[in-house]
Amino acid sequence: MWLQREITLEPRPRGFHLVTGEVEQALPELSQLDVGLCHLFIRHTSASLSLNENASPDVRRDFETWFDAAVPEDFRGWTHTLEGPDDMPAHVKAMLNGVSLHVPVVAGKLALGTWQGIYLVEHRRKPHSREVIFQFIGSRKA
Amino acid sequence: MWLQREITLEPRPRGFHLVTGEVEQALPELSQLDVGLCHLFIRHTSASLSLNENASPDVRRDFETWFDAAVPEDFRGWTHTLEGPDDMPAHVKAMLNGVSLHVPVVAGKLALGTWQGIYLVEHRRKPHSREVIFQFIGSRKA
Amino acid sequence: MWLQREITLEPRPRGFHLVTGEVEQALPELSQLDVGLCHLFIRHTSASLSLNENASPDVRRDFETWFDAAVPEDFRGWTHTLEGPDDMPAHVKAMLNGVSLHVPVVAGKLALGTWQGIYLVEHRRKPHSREVIFQFIGSRKA
Numbered sequence: 001m002w003l004q005r006e007i008t009l010e011p012r013p014r015g016f017h018l019v020t021g022e023v024e025q026a027l028p029e030l031s032q033l034d035v036g037l038c039h040l041f042i043r044h045t046s047a048s049l050s051l052n053e054n055a056s057p058d059v060r061r062d063f064e065t066w067f068d069a070a071v072p073e074d075f076r077g078w079t080h081t082l083e084g085p086d087d088m089p090a091h092v093k094a095m096l097n098g099v100s101l102h103v104p105v106v107a108g109k110l111a112l113g114t115w116q117g118i119y120l121v122e123h124r125r126k127p128h129s130r131e132v133i134f135q136f137i138g139s140r141k142a
Numbered sequence: 143m144w145l146q147r148e149i150t151l152e153p154r155p156r157g158f159h160l161v162t163g164e165v166e167q168a169l170p171e172l173s174q175l176d177v178g179l180c181h182l183f184i185r186h187t188s189a190s191l192s193l194n195e196n197a198s199p200d201v202r203r204d205f206e207t208w209f210d211a212a213v214p215e216d217f218r219g220w221t222h223t224l225e226g227p228d229d230m231p232a233h234v235k236a237m238l239n240g241v242s243l244h245v246p247v248v249a250g251k252l253a254l255g256t257w258q259g260i261y262l263v264e265h266r267r268k269p270h271s272r273e274v275i276f277q278f279i280g281s282r283k284a
Numbered sequence: 285m286w287l288q289r290e291i292t293l294e295p296r297p298r299g300f301h302l303v304t305g306e307v308e309q310a311l312p313e314l315s316q317l318d319v320g321l322c323h324l325f326i327r328h329t330s331a332s333l334s335l336n337e338n339a340s341p342d343v344r345r346d347f348e349t350w351f352d353a354a355v356p357e358d359f360r361g362w363t364h365t366l367e368g369p370d371d372m373p374a375h376v377k378a379m380l381n382g383v384s385l386h387v388p389v390v391a392g393k394l395a396l397g398t399w400q401g402i403y404l405v406e407h408r409r410k411p412h413s414r415e416v417i418f419q420f421i422g423s424r425k426a
Contacts, residue, residue: 002280004246035288035418037323039179041246043255045195053329058364062372063379065361070212070354077198077207077319080200088204095192095205099258100244102384104288104325104417108348110154111417133246133306135179135278137421138286144422146388156405173385181321183388185397187337212354222342230346237334237347237380241400242386275395277321279421 003029003136009120011127014086016050016060020117024110027134033107036138038110040101043131046123048091048097055116063135067093090123105138143178145171145278151262153269158192158202158229162259166252169276173250179281180252183242185273188232188265192241196259205263209235232265239263247280287313292301292406295411299369300334300344304401307396311418320422322394324385327415329375332381336400340420343403347405351377373409381405389422
């Protein structure tokens with residue numbers, strides 16, 4: 001079976017946000033699925049999707065600190081500065097993190113590891129609503 | 143339905159190249175598809191595929207500037223230098239960007255966001271032809 | 285057809301490890317498949333999967349050198365240090381590399397490029413067993 005639809009993630013400030021619960025709530029169909037693959041695709045160039053540690057808020061803060069240091073707003077090479085000092089760093093961070101997420105489904109649940117959670121990463125200072133296309137391919141429960 | 147075939151992207155100089163149009167032209171089947179998932183896979187270790195801003199050439203130039211600064215040819219840790227000073231940086235950049243791209247198809251079109259375009263990123267100085275395996279899984283238009 | 289199962293990769297020390305052979309051996313079904321897509325998903329937050337050069341050990345060593353320099357254990361921004369100095373760098377490196385790998389299957393074989401191999405990247409100092417969910421979607425040989 002094939003399932004495709006769009007979900008909207010609410011605006012969030014810049015940072016690494018744990019959204020596993022919000023994603024699962026937006027996908028009531030999950031419980032009816034058996035095995036297969038979920039694909040989440042964020043339709044933006046300055047926000048990204050990723051998977052990482054789901055417990056400690058300090059991990060998510062440290063991610064932000066490292067990315068801000070690695071892709072600084074005051075990097076001297078930027079020429080695309082018309083949209084603000086956070087725009088070009090947002091594009092680079094989004095490329096490093098990626099816009100597609102793939103999670104196996106096993107017995108009607110996202111088969112995340114014990115410590116894995118879904119991150120929405122907002123790279124702009126100003127919160128934006130973010131559109132995500134959800135797709136599932138696999139089998140439905142008997 | 144399942145569709146798989148190979149496309150060749152023409153040689154390009156080092157840099158971030160917007161190839162959405164070239165990819166779409168190489169895939170005339172797209173218009174016959176309804177919903178599903180496209181997978182593009184580049185069969186190389188020093189070129190990559192990515193999605194980002196499709197409008198400003200200065201964004202693509204800034205990407206290159208940042209990656210060259212983050213993964214410099216004169217990094218003192220390189221030991222694999224036999225294939226030239228651009229070889230090992232090319233491998234690292236290709237790993238950071240990735241070799242697989244996944245784009246949902248909706249109503250016979252790649253469901254890219256308004257600002258998203260497909261990038262072929264050539265990391266070697268010398269232009270190379272790049273082989274890409276295209277796969278589609280989903281449904282055909284009725 | 286749809287195929288899903290779990291494989292366990294043996295514990296390895298920190299570094300970039302070429303595991304193409306181990307993955308293929310763990311997947312005897314591959315030879316019965318015709319065309320389709322393999323998805324490999326590592327259920328961890330401090331190890332990753334990637335594809336890169338399959339020949340020179342010095343390439344894999346240089347990857348490690350670069351990542352250690354880019355995401356240093358002594359980065360002054362870390363606050364999540366309870367689990368050891370290698371924990372937060374492991375999370376960042378895992379995010380940069382990614383936890384999902386997608387490889388087309390053509391005629392019963394992983395359609396890797398000539399120079400592409402599968403990497404298991406262990407980011408912790410202490411070796412850990414790593415669980416990988418393997419999925420295949422496509423068609424079986426007639």
